[in-house]
Amino acid sequence: MTFNTVQRARRKTAGMAAIIVAMGLGLAGCGPAPRASGINDPFEASNRKVHQFNKDVDQALFRADDRPSKPPGPIGNAIGNIGDNLGLPSMVVNALLQGRPEPAVKNTFRFFINSTLGLGGIFDPAGQSFSLPETETDFGETLHVWGVGEGAYIELPILGPSTERDTLGTVVDLIIDPLNALDPDPRLVAKTFRLGAKVIQRKRYSSTVDSILYGSADSYAQSRLLYLQNRRFELNGEETDDANVYDPYEDPALQ
Amino acid sequence: MPMSMTPMKTPRCNRRRALGLGAAGLAAALLPGPALALNDAQARALIQQAVNDVNAAISSGRTGPALYAMFEQIFAKYADVNVIGRSALGVAARQASPAQLAAFTKAYQGYLARKYGKRFREFIGATFKVEGARPIKSFYEVKTLASLRGQAPFEVLWQVSDRSGRDRFFNLIVEGVNMLASERAEIGAMLDRRRGNIDALIVDLKAAG
Numbered sequence: 001m002t003f004n005t006v007q008r009a010r011r012k013t014a015g016m017a018a019i020i021v022a023m024g025l026g027l028a029g030c031g032p033a034p035r036a037s038g039i040n041d042p043f044e045a046s047n048r049k050v051h052q053f054n055k056d057v058d059q060a061l062f063r064a065d066d067r068p069s070k071p072p073g074p075i076g077n078a079i080g081n082i083g084d085n086l087g088l089p090s091m092v093v094n095a096l097l098q099g100r101p102e103p104a105v106k107n108t109f110r111f112f113i114n115s116t117l118g119l120g121g122i123f124d125p126a127g128q129s130f131s132l133p134e135t136e137t138d139f140g141e142t143l144h145v146w147g148v149g150e151g152a153y154i155e156l157p158i159l160g161p162s163t164e165r166d167t168l169g170t171v172v173d174l175i176i177d178p179l180n181a182l183d184p185d186p187r188l189v190a191k192t193f194r195l196g197a198k199v200i201q202r203k204r205y206s207s208t209v210d211s212i213l214y215g216s217a218d219s220y221a222q223s224r225l226l227y228l229q230n231r232r233f234e235l236n237g238e239e240t241d242d243a244n245v246y247d248p249y250e251d252p253a254l255q
Numbered sequence: 256m257p258m259s260m261t262p263m264k265t266p267r268c269n270r271r272r273a274l275g276l277g278a279a280g281l282a283a284a285l286l287p288g289p290a291l292a293l294n295d296a297q298a299r300a301l302i303q304q305a306v307n308d309v310n311a312a313i314s315s316g317r318t319g320p321a322l323y324a325m326f327e328q329i330f331a332k333y334a335d336v337n338v339i340g341r342s343a344l345g346v347a348a349r350q351a352s353p354a355q356l357a358a359f360t361k362a363y364q365g366y367l368a369r370k371y372g373k374r375f376r377e378f379i380g381a382t383f384k385v386e387g388a389r390p391i392k393s394f395y396e397v398k399t400l401a402s403l404r405g406q407a408p409f410e411v412l413w414q415v416s417d418r419s420g421r422d423r424f425f426n427l428i429v430e431g432v433n434m435l436a437s438e439r440a441e442i443g444a445m446l447d448r449r450r451g452n453i454d455a456l457i458v459d460l461k462a463a464g
Contacts, residue, residue, distance in 0.1 A: 217445040226437065230431045
């Protein structure tokens with residue numbers, strides 16, 4: 001790739017980012033979408049097929065010998081940490097799009113500290129010594145903050161549980177990632193580490209993921225429920241409408 | 256009758272601060288109508304003890320079945336195992352005989368201790384801290400924060416009631432994931448697989464988790 005095409009690609013990314021920011025400013029007045037409840041899964045039949053495919057892939061990659069998958073070793077952890085660190089610029093962009101300067105500033109400091117003192121993100125001095133743990137976010141959350149509702153539940157091939165809104169978020173995150181502005185070679189290296197971090201994440205939570213995928217009587221229903229509950233918590237915090245809180249002592253079905 | 260109690264609603268953005276100030280206890284004291292027998296301090300004390308025991312179990316150095324046995328003891332001591340079991344069975348609980356229900360509850364308790372014991376094992380090195388409590392419907396919700404070095408602390412909510420005759424917790428919500436809701440789905444799926452046969456479900460439960 002010549003210098004000119006790189007420049008053009010950068011300009012294209014910048015143009016895309018500008019459009020998204022403009023969209024955000026237009027929507028920002030609406031406030032965040034209300035907390036979703038229940039399970040909206042009109043695509044259950046096809047989702048279940050994708051779920052079986054994902055399980056087969058997981059089995060082949062992580063449990064080929066049918067034994068429980070193992071947690072990552074030191075090298076795996078280093079790769080995961082580098083990949084996680086490289087995810088921070090995108091989180092900074094999203095925090096800004098959400099109009100949340102504080103996590104943007106914190107993640108920026110975290111990125112610079114761990115990229116330098118932390119040797120490219122292998123170590124985590126920002127979290128360990130500077131009280132700057134990662135403030136996780138993504139474009140799915142940005143859409144939520146802009147007032148976009150959750151939509152239907154979708155299980156994506158390889159990527160797993162998602163919703164219509166979060167699927168769109170995943171696509172946009174690929175486009176607006178500041179790493180796209182890197183020259184082709186370092187960009188490829190960076191993206192490879194990002195992918196590596198996803199694999200390591202599967203291994204870090206190996207026993208939890210194993211228990212849901214292989215230990216559950218209906219792993220599709222469990223992963224759907226866990227994903228939706230946890231995602232709603234990430235976006236809206238804990239349930240604050242007491243009317244929606246279940247009280248087994250007042251459940252007529254149990255009396 | 257606690258159901259007649261109208262929960263006090265504070266705007267969402269103020270609630271966290273209200274919790275921090277211990278205003279939940281104040282709210283409970285000011286509520287009209289018959290007061291709850293359980294109060295804020297008792298709910299917090301129960302969870303503080305449970306959390307201390309969990310911390311001690313995690314740092315005991317025990318692993319595998321020995322650790323799960325410790326968790327089962329903690330669970331039996333601090334949780335209302337009966338209502339947790341009944342709510343997982345749902346309407347099927349009404350069709351079960353008392354003997355079936357007792358056998359189910361025992362098997363279910365072991366299953367939960369193994370399953371959640373494995374999860375808690377991933378929290379080795381974590382410390383739980385009680386943050387506050389608030390009344391909801393007929394019970395209290397106690398908020399704890401679990402911290403792992405270098406990671407953002409995560410939230411665990413414990414729902415506590417005295418409706419069993421003793422102060423006991425009956426639900427855990429970890430980062431939004433609600434144990435009662437998840438287990439009702441899971442036990443429902445296990446029961447479906449056995450075409451509603453509770454005895455077969457009990458056998459399955461002994462090997463699951």
